[in-house]
Amino acid sequence: MLTILDKYILKRYLVTFSVMILLFIPIGIMAHLAEQIGKMQANEAPLDEILVYFGNFTIYIGSLLFPIFLFLSIIFFTSKLASNTEIVAILSSGVSYSRFLRPYIIGASIIAIIMFIMGMFVVPNASKGFNEFKYKYLKKGKQDRVTNNIFTQLNANDFIYVSSFDPARQIGYNFTFERFDKENQLKFKISAANIRWVEKDSVYRLTTYKKRKIYNDTALVETKRRLDTLFAFNISDLTPVSYAAETKNIFELNRFIKDQKLKGASNINAYVLVKYKRWALPITAFILTIIAVAVSSVKRRGGMGINLAFGIIVAFVFVFFDKVFGTLAEQSGFSPLLAVLIPNMLFGILAVVLLQRAKR
Incomplete structure (x- = not known):
């Protein structure tokens, strides 16, 4: 059951956070538009x-800045409570600091729930949508994936x-x-100067085709100037776009990571990192909340200037x-x-230390 105190602080918490988002996101949109309008034209x-791009930009950038907005909004309104001696009055009335924190x-x-769902x-x-537009119009001509030694x-x-x-x-x-057999022995090897997907015929076209089959100690070699054939893979899947993991919901991401592990993808850590960051984001909200309250309640x-x-x-x-750790x-x-x-x-750890100091 929420008390008047709970409702009062909770209202200030949510309203200040919402106002900060509504104030700074439009500023970010205007700054980004001013920077990129020339490339768009x-x-x-x-x-x-x-x-549509700026709608996606709002969600994308807003999600990245959620923890920062949360942190600064708590410091802002809690510092205001402290400067008005409201926190002193609350604690002097017999309310414990832990109860004040509720x-x-x-x-x-x-x-945290909103951040998790989003x-x-x-x-x-x-x-x-954000990344597709960026590489189509803002970074036109630049590669959005690894293109060498795949x-x-x-x-x-x-x-x-x-x-x-x-x-x-x-x-x-x-x-x-x-292709290797179960004993890890080479069964056959196909090589070609290039492989091209011919969409009209739905086939792969190999140029300067060469196939080497292994039979015990004998190797049979087949060559052709050109060969149209089929393979059980999509040529665009040879190297996913660099932002592939960011564009998949949690269920799709789990399947994608499993698939990339089976393929032996060299950049698998980048995909797993995206997954763990999503799970950690709600925890970050609690940590930053405790730090912000501990700093600004005194x-x-x-x-307020010092606290901010x-x-x-x-x-x-x-x-x-x-x-730094993400790059590592x-x-x-x-x-x-x-x-x-x-x-x-x-x-x-910093949150626990600051909280203990604030209680004293």
Whole structure:
């Protein structure tokens, strides 16, 4: 049962958070539009696609900044409560600090649920539209995927390699297909100067085709200048777009990660990192809420300005740690799980320390 105190703080919590989003998101949209309008005009982006893009941009950027907005909004209104001596009055009336913290935890739970649902199901769809528009009109001509030295394991026995891949023309160069038996012995190997998907005929066209079959100690070689054939893979799946994991809901992402692991994808850590970050986002909401309350509930000589300055510093440090460990996981063998846990553990410890100091 919520008391008058709970309703009062919870209302301030949610209203301040909502107002901050409504204030800063339009500013972000205007700044982004001013920066990119020239590219949109030069590449003749249709108005309807631009409108859809900015709808996706709002959801995509808003989800990234949710924790920061949450953190700063709590510091803002809690500092105001402290400067008006409201917190002193509440605690002097016999309310414990833990009891005073309850409406903040309720508010954090509401925001965490919203962040969880959006991160798992809403943001992926927005991310897909956002990134597709970006590479179509804003980064036209730039590759959105790895295009060199692509190795893919189709299943337990089949392996593919191309030295380079052109997504626009759907063609791979220096193509190799190898099949091994259960004893890991090579059964046959197909190589070609290039492999091209011919959509009209729904076949793969191999140029300078060569097939080498192994029979015990004998090798049979078959060559052709050109061969049209079928393979059990999609040529565009040789190398998924760099933002592939961001565009899938949690169920699709789990299947995608499993599929990429079977294929032996070299950048599997980047996909797993996206998954763990989604699960960690609601936890981050609670950690930042506790830090913000602990920092701003004490009345200071510098007032709200000191608290906001401290909040901005903490927010940037958190983002810095998140980016550093995320980059380590994507570009090295560092565990994606640890990359997500370490920043939250460090700031979780900071939250406990600051909370104990605030109680005293």
